[in-house]
Amino acid sequence: MRKTKLAAVALAALSLLSPASSRADGARNVIVMVPDGMGLADVTATRIYKGGLAGSPLSFETLEHIGYQRTYSLNSAITDSAPAASAWACGEKFNNGEICLHRDGRPVKPSVLELARRAGKATALVATSTITHATPASFGAHVVNRSCENEIARQYVETTHVDVLLGAGTGKFNAARPDACGTMGNFAQEARNAGYAHVTTREELERAVAAGHRLVLGLFAGDGGMTPEYLRTAATTEPRLPEMTRAALRILERNHSGFFAMIEGSQVDWANHADNYDYQLGEMLAFDEAVAVVRAWIDADPERKEDTLLVVVADHDTGGFAVNGPQSALLHAGQKVEPGWTTGEHTGVDTIIWSQGPQSRRLARAVDNTDVYDVIVKALD
Numbered sequence: 003m004r005k006t007k008l009a010a011v012a013l014a015a016l017s018l019l020s021p022a023s024s025r026a027d028g029a030r031n032v033i034v035m036v037p038d039g040m041g042l043a044d045v046t047a048t049r050i051y052k053g054g055l056a057g058s059p060l061s062f063e064t065l066e067h068i069g070y071q072r073t074y075s076l077n078s079a080i081t082d083s084a085p086a087a088s089a090w091a092c093g094e095k096f097n098n099g100e101i102c103l104h105r106d107g108r109p110v111k112p113s114v115l116e117l118a119r120r121a122g123k124a125t126a127l128v129a130t131s132t133i134t135h136a137t138p139a140s141f142g143a144h145v146v147n148r149s150c151e152n153e154i155a156r157q158y159v160e161t162t163h164v165d166v167l168l169g170a171g172t173g174k175f176n177a178a179r180p181d182a183c184g185t186m187g188n189f190a191q192e193a194r195n196a197g198y199a200h201v202t203t204r205e206e207l208e209r210a211v212a213a214g215h216r217l218v219l220g221l222f223a224g225d226g227g228m229t230p231e232y233l234r235t236a237a238t239t240e241p242r243l244p245e246m247t248r249a250a251l252r253i254l255e256r257n258h259s260g261f262f263a264m265i266e267g268s269q270v271d272w273a274n275h276a277d278n279y280d281y282q283l284g285e286m287l288a289f290d291e292a293v294a295v296v297r298a299w300i301d302a303d304p305e306r307k308e309d310t311l312l313v314v315v316a317d318h319d320t321g322g323f324a325v326n327g328p329q330s331a332l333l334h335a336g337q338k339v340e341p342g343w344t345t346g347e348h349t350g351v352d353t354i355i356w357s358q359g360p361q362s363r364r365l366a367r368a369v370d371n372t373d374v375y376d377v378i379v380k381a382l383d
């Protein structure tokens with residue numbers, strides 16, 4: 003009897019001595035950052051513009067692990083953002099247009115955001131598109147058609163209860179006409195009734211953060227998305243992506259059980275659809291800044307570094323963007339490459355994954371996009 007008790011005490015002491023090994027496998031915080039539609043050439047061009055050919059890496063390039071993922075969807079070699087993000091969020095292939103829900107009614111798993119919430123963690127979605135757009139929606143809603151953005155807004159507020167929502171999409175949260183799912187309603191009012199601070203400018207967001215709000219609905223622009231970086235002026239009252247990122251972290255860090263956040267540079271994709279290099283460059287630089295904000299937050303505390311899984315991954319390439327020149331000259335900081343695009347649509351190439359933190363070594367190889375889900379679930383376990 004006494005011997006058994008001693009053995010138990012010894013075992014307990016051993017586990018106390020080695021908390022690092024178990025903690026290293028689990029993540030208190032999970033942050034997924036998505037430069038939508040970013041290919042490797044976008045990275046090259048942005049890095050050159052920032053620091054020249056031999057310049058410093060972008061903020062996500064120096065994460066500990068680098069791998070790449072297949073992006074195809076259930077019904078197409080060329081994915082759209084809906085099944086691409088749903089593969090990460092819900093762990094399986096979906097048809098183009100589907101947001102973590104199958105048209106044939108097959109059951110789906112809860113999203114990683116929902117799993118995090120069940121574990122008592124705070125949750126956030128941040129984007130420069132409508133916050134009800136396909137990428138954020140895949141983490142916080144289940145609909146068979148990505149254009150059901152009113153329904154996605156409704157689910158955020160009524161079903162998923164995402165704590166922090168920052169992006170565009172005023173009309174989706176106060177919809178007088180039904181969407182493709184037949185949903186309409188004033189979900190911003192519902193959110194306010196449920197205790198959300200509803201903010202519409204950078205200043206209001208900063209005030210809500212300073213006031214200690216834990217539930218924040220930030221809708222800073224209409225249904226066309228937030229103002230692109232290259233079109234912003236001194237009069238623009240919308241927060242930039244790095245500012246929304248910082249605000250989200252300050253709100254989320256108040257939860258002692260940790261958090262899940264998805265932060266998207268949504269318009270890298272739109273810039274590549276438009277074959278617009280200045281647009282792409284602005285969005286890429288802002289995304290890079292947002293990653294720097296996250297890394298500074300992580301590096302401010304050694305425990306955060308050990309407890310935070312950070313994954314930076316593009317959902318697909320858009321445009322087949324390439325660095326075509328100059329053919330016989332160098333490039334220095336502030337100089338632009340000669341850009342080219344092979345298409346105005348998405349392409350089917352693999353995309354890079356940069357990561358660090360618990361479980362991230364499993365992303366340092368060639369994987370499928372659904373494997374990202376497995377890694378996040380293991381880290382949340």
Ligand SMILES: [Zn+2]
Pocket residue numbers: 038039082083086271317318
């Ligand atoms: Zn996309």
